[in-house]
Amino acid sequence: MNSKAKLLSLGIVTVALSSLTVGTVIAQTKLTNQSKFFINGVGQVRVGMTVSQAAKAAGTKLIGDSPNNNCYYVKPEWEPKNLGFMVTEGRISRVDVWRDGKITTLKGAKIGDTEARIKSLYPGQIKVTPHEYVEGGHYLTFIPKDQSDQNYRVIFETDGKRVTQFRSGKLPEVEFVEGCS
Known part of the structure; x- marks a missing residue:
């Protein structure tokens, strides 16, 4: 094969790989049940985004309560179910996973995990306090060590x-026991 054919061949491979990479990146930006949950967001959605920015990052329409309130919730139009975003002052301030949500944290914590598992995933970083409404239940609050994350928390609610x-x-929004109520 001459050098011109080699260059042409390499150029085609590069284009094909670039297209594949772009397609993969686009597919990964859509919010799904496999999206990872972390201290300041889920998937590509971050605390601090406007609802419009969050919808674009999630790759789906966000629907919910009237934005005329100082605090309200929006959620993905279709999937993932049991996921909500608290909006305060026009920006995402908190992410909630309810009931049988399949989303997990970066370390794999999920609904149904034991209190012991949560403590073992985040050794020395869980503060346990009594649940406000569930007798015997707890709030397991992950407190980050990183100085840049000190204004964020992850709170796991348990039945005990x-x-x-x-x-x-x-x-303070992440600590609101009753959401926007």
């Missing part, structure tokens, strides 16, 4: 044995 829901976001 297992995680029933969890949320992350900025202080």
Whole structure:
């Protein structure tokens, strides 16, 4: 093969790989049940985004309560189910995973995990406090060590044995026991 044919061949391979990479990146930006949950967001959605920015990052329409309120929730139009975004002052301030949500944290924590598992995933970083409404239940609050994350928390709610829901976001909203109520 002459050098011109080699260059042409390499150029085609590069274009094909670039297209594949772009397609993969686009596919990964859509919010799904496999999206990872972390201290200041989920998938590509971050605390601090406007609802419009979050919808674009999620790759789906976000629907919900009237934006005329100081605090309201939006959620993906279709999937993932049982995922909500608290909006305060026009920006995403918290992310909630309810009931049988399949989304996990970066370390794999999920609904149904035992309190012991949560403590083992985040050794020395979980503060345990009594649940406000569930007798015997707890709030397991992940407190980050990183100085840049000090204004964020992840809170796992339990029935005293297992995680029933969890949320992350900025202080003080992440600590609102009753959401926007």
